[in-house]
Amino acid sequence: MSTSSHDQTGFYFYPIDSEVINCLKEKLLGRFERLRLPAGLIPDTINPYSYDPLTLPKGDDFEHVKRAFFFTNKQENRTVKDGFWRASTLPEKIFSTGQMLGFKEEFNFFWSIRNETIKTNWIMNEYSVNQAIFSEDERKAIGNKIGSYIVCELRYESEYDDLSDDDVVDDDDEDDDDDKSE
Template sequence: MGGASDLPPGFHFFPSDEELIVHFLRRKASLLPCQPDIIPTILLNHYDPWELNDKALQAGNQWYFFSHATQSRVTPNGYWSSICADETVKSGGCNIGLKKTLVFSIGESSEGIETNWIMHEYHLLDGRKVLNLVTASRPHM
């Protein structure tokens, strides 16, 4: 679990926001099996974004992982901060989740230098806030 090498040959992981919430986050929060069970749970505050290679599921320039909702967004060398209003994620015309966009900054929160690392956190809207599904994007060079 948790790496692109665990995927079958030819497998392409490119889920929509709706699929991430319905097929992965909702099932994981309900303690139901996810099929395929390829997204690991990591402690976000233990890693800077460039350290996710061996920790999260990598698909293209995205890393996918679960993290606990109460966890700090401060890492060893910086922090993640929200950069815009949350987006509502819908399924079948109903609001099912929120998508929060964050940017990584290096340094202390009052003096940090913003990078081009972006993270999206997905939250359920049904009151279960024990787990987030997170995607982090590698900056384009």
């Protein structure tokens, strides 16, 4: 029986980019369990490219943290039945303590319905490792997986996620302005 991170009171998995790369490195080396994260936190049995973001199994914690992670093989074809993932950024280098650990590339999901393309607020980040962070022996042991095995982070960005207090209009203020103009 797998334990979700929600089963551990007060635990939410909200890593920074370098921590995601470290998870991938440890997975490639067969040492992911050493990180002592809850079982099933980053599943490797779900191919996120086989689903649209609404039907993708995201785990119990998605409603709380609005992020889900998956270990998977990199794919060139990111098309599903009713949509596709399109790159929205060039790969970004991820650094920690001056060392380039890997890359992050962002994709947006688009619905493709009756010859109409509709951009959504679903975002997928693909994280890949820089092979230079492995020793020669580690590179030999891992083989071709270094370049093809990735972590995908799925998230939904609502239009209200980035609003500051200055962006919120107080209904009372609008009424006051209307009163002054009369």
